[in-house]
Amino acid sequence: MTYQETLEWMFAQLPMYQQKGISAFKGKLDNIQALSNYLGHPERKFKSIHVAGTNGKGSCSHMLASILQEAGYRVGLYTSPHLKDFRERIRINGKPVSKKYVVDFIKKNKLFFEAHDLSFFEMTVGMAFQYFEKEKIDIAIVEVGLGGRLDSTNIITPEVSLITNIGYDHVEMLGDTIAKIAFEKAGIVKPGVPVVISEFQEETATVFNNIANERGAKIIFAGEKIPAIYKTSLLGSYQCKNVKGVVATIKELKGFDLKEKHIVDGLLNVSANTGLLGRWQYIGENPTVVCDTAHNTEGLSIVLDQIKEQGYKDLHMIIGFVKDKNLEQILPLFPKNAHYYFCRPNIPRGLDELVLKAKALEFGLKGDAYSSVNESVNAALRLADKTDFVFVGGSTFVVAEIV
Numbered sequence: 001m002t003y004q005e006t007l008e009w010m011f012a013q014l015p016m017y018q019q020k021g022i023s024a025f026k027g028k029l030d031n032i033q034a035l036s037n038y039l040g041h042p043e044r045k046f047k048s049i050h051v052a053g054t055n056g057k058g059s060c061s062h063m064l065a066s067i068l069q070e071a072g073y074r075v076g077l078y079t080s081p082h083l084k085d086f087r088e089r090i091r092i093n094g095k096p097v098s099k100k101y102v103v104d105f106i107k108k109n110k111l112f113f114e115a116h117d118l119s120f121f122e123m124t125v126g127m128a129f130q131y132f133e134k135e136k137i138d139i140a141i142v143e144v145g146l147g148g149r150l151d152s153t154n155i156i157t158p159e160v161s162l163i164t165n166i167g168y169d170h171v172e173m174l175g176d177t178i179a180k181i182a183f184e185k186a187g188i189v190k191p192g193v194p195v196v197i198s199e200f201q202e203e204t205a206t207v208f209n210n211i212a213n214e215r216g217a218k219i220i221f222a223g224e225k226i227p228a229i230y231k232t233s234l235l236g237s238y239q240c241k242n243v244k245g246v247v248a249t250i251k252e253l254k255g256f257d258l259k260e261k262h263i264v265d266g267l268l269n270v271s272a273n274t275g276l277l278g279r280w281q282y283i284g285e286n287p288t289v290v291c292d293t294a295h296n297t298e299g300l301s302i303v304l305d306q307i308k309e310q311g312y313k314d315l316h317m318i319i320g321f322v323k324d325k326n327l328e329q330i331l332p333l334f335p336k337n338a339h340y341y342f343c344r345p346n347i348p349r350g351l352d353e354l355v356l357k358a359k360a361l362e363f364g365l366k367g368d369a370y371s372s373v374n375e376s377v378n379a380a381l382r383l384a385d386k387t388d389f390v391f392v393g394g395s396t397f398v399v400a401e402i403v
Contacts, residue, residue: 003099006106007086010120031118032152035126038112042126042133043156046076049249050156052144052185053164055299056198056242059234059270059279060164061143063246066273067266068139069093071258076132076140078153080121083277083293083400090128094274097131105130121145125152139256149187161188161195161217162249164242166204167298178203186211194218194252198245222248232267236280236292237309238302243267278399280306283392287384288312291392291399295321297329303393304333312389314339316380317365319394320373321356322349331363339383340367341376345397373401 001009036043049064051057058079065077075093082088087096105127106113113123125145132140142158144151166182182204189195189211197208200221212219222244230243246267250258270276278293280303288310294303307315315338321327322345342357344350353369360367370376373392380390392402 001103001107003103006103010086010106010123028150029152029154031116032122032125032155034116035112035118035122036129036155038109039126039130042129045133046137046140047255048140048142048156048158049253050142050144050153050158050161050188051164052148052151052161052188053198054167054181054185054296055294055302056164056238056245057143057162058293059239059276060162060198060242060246060249061141062270062274062276063232063234063242063267064162064249065091065094065141066270067246067250067258067263068141068256069273070266070269071256071262073138073256074136076128076135076137077274078125078128078132078140079143080124080145081396083396083403088275088277089124090131091275092132092135092137096275097127101131102127119152122152129156144185144188147184147187149184151187154188157190158188158193159254160249160252161190161193162198162245163188163195163208164198164245165298166199166201167296179207182207183211189215189217191215192217194220196220196222196245196248196252198222198248199241200224218252220248220252225251230264230267233270233272234276234279235282236303236306238306239279277403278396281403283402284381284390286386287316287381287388287390289381289390289392291402293396293399294393295325295395297326297333300330300333300394304335307335307389307391310389313385313387314389316341316384316388316390317367318343318373318376318380318390318392318398319356320345320353320376320398321351321394322347322397323351324349325351325395327356327359331360331365334360334363334365336364336366338365339380340365341380342367342369343373343376343398344371345373345395346401347397350397373398377402 077091090097226244318341320343357369
């Protein structure tokens with residue numbers, strides 16, 4: 001198979017949460033453990049940092065990788081989902097895995113995948129771990145896909161774990177309270193392995209403390225330990241809490257020669273070092289156009305607060321969501337004094353733009369519906385003045401179509 005045919009097989013034949021939703025969530029580790037055994041347990045042959053959380057885990061993973069790269073280490077980075085190309089999920093020092101490796105890995109192991117009905121995510125985790133072993137990396141930064149306790153990445157024993165902000169997302173799988181969600185995220189805490197909590201939240205602190213104590217894991221609340229304010233190339237005031245979690249994690253990492261200069265330079269060169277896209281990313285000027293992949297209540301609240309801090313004449317909001325998003329919670333967050341352009345991301349789970357428009361109207365959000373993201377962007381750019389502000393977001397998949 002060609003690279004494109006390989007991807008089509010992966011996407012079409014096997015469940016993938018980002019495309020299919022809850023039906024792709026298996027909630028057990030049997031398959032990934034079987035795959036790991038079949039591949040010779042590659043995850044045991046490299047060091048790692050494990051990153052979980054509702055918001056900020058992607059940004060934090062890229063920051064950690066950037067700092068370690070600045071120190072001269074060979075750093076694997078596993079994140080999800082991708083924006084433009086599947087290979088963004090698996091990188092070494094910012095360089096995506098080769099198309100040939102992806103094709104060869106699937107070809108070699110296809111019969112095993114089919115026999116065990118492996119999910120898209122399980123296959124991809126196995127691919128990443130074997131690639132990191134093969135390429136003899138110094139350390140991998142591994143971002144949890146969904147939850148933590150039952151996530152496919154949770155077969156690693158890291159040097160340090162990092163848990164970022166906890167909020168309401170994927171409640172149908174992780175639980176309907178912050179405490180229940182925190183319990184699932186805390187599933188990455190391993191016996192004797194330090195865990196950093198980037199943001200102190202009253203509702204989650206007890207859960208994290210209890211689990212860390214049970215497992216003999218040192219627990220660090222970053223806000224209490226990292227008083228200094230570090231600057232980062234990742235824009236958005238919301239990165240402040242992420243940065244504290246990252247710096248605290250780096251300071252807990254033993255056996256690596258990491259100096260203050262590496263931390264400072266790594267945080268200032270994140271996108272250049274790792275290729276991160278879609279976090280408060282400027283994609284146009286006159287008018288200013290910004291996109292962000294925030295897609296749940298907590299993440300969008302932070303981004304919408306950031307928008308309020310911008311100087312502009314009129315505000316244009318291009319938004320689209322997936323079908324299983326809780327619009328009753330999300331739409332009240334959006335400002336009523338903006339021009340809205342409702343669109344549908346081009347995936348099977350994309351919410352119909354007319355359905356979104358009708359629902360948004362119930363919350364006083366007025367605008368027009370467009371059948372594609374590009375159509376809505378073009379409309380906004382036609383109508384916006386040079387002094388206006390245009391925001392594109394609501395879903396990772398909306399942003400993916402324009403970056």
